[in-house]
Amino acid sequence: MALMPRKKRCKDVAVTSVYDCSLDGNSPVGKKVKFGDFGVFLVERRMGSSRRRFLTELAWKKGFRVEEQMSDLVTHVVAENNTGNEVLELLEKQHGICRDGFDAVLVDIAWFTESMGAERPLEVENRHRLQVSTEAVATSEAPISSYACQRRTTLRNKNMLFTEALKVLAESAELSESEGRYLAFSRASSILKSLPYTVTKMEDLQGIPNLGVHSRKVIKEILEDGTCSEVGNILQNERYHTLKRFASVFGVGVKTADKWFREGLRTVDELRASNGKLTKRQEAGLLYHNDLCVPVTRAEADWIKHIVERAVRRFLPDAIITLTGGFRRGKECGHDVDLLITHPDEGKEEGIIYQVVNWMTTKGLILYDDIMGNTSKGKSKEPEIFDHFEKCFSIFKLEKELVNNLGAETLSLCDPLAGNQTRGGGLTAATEASHQVTVVATGDKAWKAVRVDLVVAPFSQYAYALLGWTGSRLFERDLRRYAKHLKNMSLSSHSLFDNEQNIYLPATTEEEIFAHFGLEYIPPQERNA
Ligand code: CTP
Ligand code: MN
Ligand code: MN
Numbered sequence: 001m002a003l004m005p006r007k008k009r010c011k012d013v014a015v016t017s018v019y020d021c022s023l024d025g026n027s028p029v030g031k032k033v034k035f036g037d038f039g040v041f042l043v044e045r046r047m048g049s050s051r052r053r054f055l056t057e058l059a060w061k062k063g064f065r066v067e068e069q070m071s072d073l074v075t076h077v078v079a080e081n082n083t084g085n086e087v088l089e090l091l092e093k094q095h096g097i098c099r100d101g102f103d104a105v106l107v108d109i110a111w112f113t114e115s116m117g118a119e120r121p122l123e124v125e126n127r128h129r130l131q132v133s134t135e136a137v138a139t140s141e142a143p144i145s146s147y148a149c150q151r152r153t154t155l156r157n158k159n160m161l162f163t164e165a166l167k168v169l170a171e172s173a174e175l176s177e178s179e180g181r182y183l184a185f186s187r188a189s190s191i192l193k194s195l196p197y198t199v200t201k202m203e204d205l206q207g208i209p210n211l212g213v214h215s216r217k218v219i220k221e222i223l224e225d226g227t228c229s230e231v232g233n234i235l236q237n238e239r240y241h242t243l244k245r246f247a248s249v250f251g252v253g254v255k256t257a258d259k260w261f262r263e264g265l266r267t268v269d270e271l272r273a274s275n276g277k278l279t280k281r282q283e284a285g286l287l288y289h290n291d292l293c294v295p296v297t298r299a300e301a302d303w304i305k306h307i308v309e310r311a312v313r314r315f316l317p318d319a320i321i322t323l324t325g326g327f328r329r330g331k332e333c334g335h336d337v338d339l340l341i342t343h344p345d346e347g348k349e350e351g352i353i354y355q356v357v358n359w360m361t362t363k364g365l366i367l368y369d370d371i372m373g374n375t376s377k378g379k380s381k382e383p384e385i386f387d388h389f390e391k392c393f394s395i396f397k398l399e400k401e402l403v404n405n406l407g408a409e410t411l412s413l414c415d416p417l418a419g420n421q422t423r424g425g426g427l428t429a430a431t432e433a434s435h436q437v438t439v440v441a442t443g444d445k446a447w448k449a450v451r452v453d454l455v456v457a458p459f460s461q462y463a464y465a466l467l468g469w470t471g472s473r474l475f476e477r478d479l480r481r482y483a484k485h486l487k488n489m490s491l492s493s494h495s496l497f498d499n500e501q502n503i504y505l506p507a508t509t510e511e512e513i514f515a516h517f518g519l520e521y522i523p524p525q526e527r528n529a
Helices: 020-024 049-061 084-095 109-118 134-138 160-175 179-193 213-225 229-236 238-247 254-262 268-273 280-287 298-315 352-362 400-405 408-413 426-436 459-470 473-487 510-517
Strands: 039-042 065-067 076-079 105-108 320-323 337-342 366-372 390-399 447-456 489-491 496-498
Touching: 039 049, 049 065, 049 109, 076 084, 076 109, 084 105, 105 109, 160 179, 160 213, 160 229, 160 238, 160 254, 179 213, 179 473, 213 229, 238 254, 238 268, 268 280, 280 366, 298 320, 298 337, 298 352, 298 390, 298 400, 298 447, 337 459, 352 366, 352 390, 352 447, 390 400, 459 473, 459 510, 473 489, 473 510, 489 510
Parallel strands: 039 065, 039 076, 076 105, 337 447
Antiparallel strands: 320 337, 366 390, 390 447, 489 496
């Protein structure tokens, strides 16, 4: 390649050299050009302009032809402290010459200095050549990983038009209990969320993983028609809407939603009126459904964290309470509030959930609770879907006025748990009402029901619990998949087990956990996969 005559260019680039006189036999420094068949181009990047000027003059003096611009008169591209890929990228960006657009050889400065010493162009040896790795050149950036934990996904989604459509398809698959299709559409949607650009043509999808035939068809249709007929049909489908409605009730899963649909039920009101058997959680879910459908705001989440902090510290003054879930990822609203509780003295946190929830219940701050004690005897080496922490899935009673009127400064001064009075209608009335499964309207009342998940982790497991409860669900799923398939490790919200070394890998921070995987750290705001 090195000594071949020059040919194809992919763009019109300056062919004329400021030193064109050299082609007639004279160099700009007045010396005879001895090696007219050779054209050297010195890459200025990392070499600097003054050194480049010095080397240019030296080369002319030795009888070489030096080109100021990259052109097809160049046979040797000389770079100092640049990789082959960096040089190719630079030639494309600055000179508009693509990879196949020239036949010049990419060489290190060593070839140049040795040739100067020898006063003739030396044969290019392998050690002179700049290495070019093929994958990295296809796109000038690193290829996109199929694992969400190797991508940065912020809340600034540039492909909403496609991701919303794929989300409908994923939901529809989930409601049909088709796990495979649910995952395929979720992954396709997730990869589009991570793109830094808006897809405007099918070519934009080149080299992007996780896009199956079906998802590509959907994207293509939206690009061509603005909508996707399959998604349109789902959105007209009564079963889809009814199952989605029922499954949005706290405590109701897809199987139950489907059963009710097959029994002919269609609305939440019909469900309330029916005398079907409900679990305690479903009763509460129905009772507070109207409130629970209203998104929880960031201000409400902060306020609830503040209330829980006060309650926990009554019993454990040094306890640490962290807002996790969607709010930790930067979301402005969510379907619930997720709080993680721990204590620096391991063991002190045991049983705290009972004390806190009981006490808050007596204060009328909790409308519904379902406490789960610690269900594990120790760490598990198997990656499990559910963790074994002490936790409570609850519904809080949140005074609207307090949240509306309080700024951040007053938040720290006000104690919602001060005094003995029970606020509002209190728990007793609500609990009695729950047996009749009547509706608690959102409208006039002074409080709002809010779903809250409280999780208690021993300090040594805190980093793993924090990582596990921050989400998103797909991010967590891919982290575990990455651990298992690429690292032969088992990750859970409790621990990380290295199956090769047969040891647990401790961590006190999320950064350390990413380091155990050899993964670049992804902050919570970029885990919105
Ligand atoms: N999670 C879990 N075990 C559960 C429920 C949730 O480990 N039984 C974890 C999931 O990994 C999830 C995170 O807790 O990513 C938060 O769950 P959830 O509140 O359902 O979702 P968010 O991402 O917070 O979304 P939203 O804002 O709608 O609440
Ligand atoms: Mn949440
Ligand atoms: Mn939650």
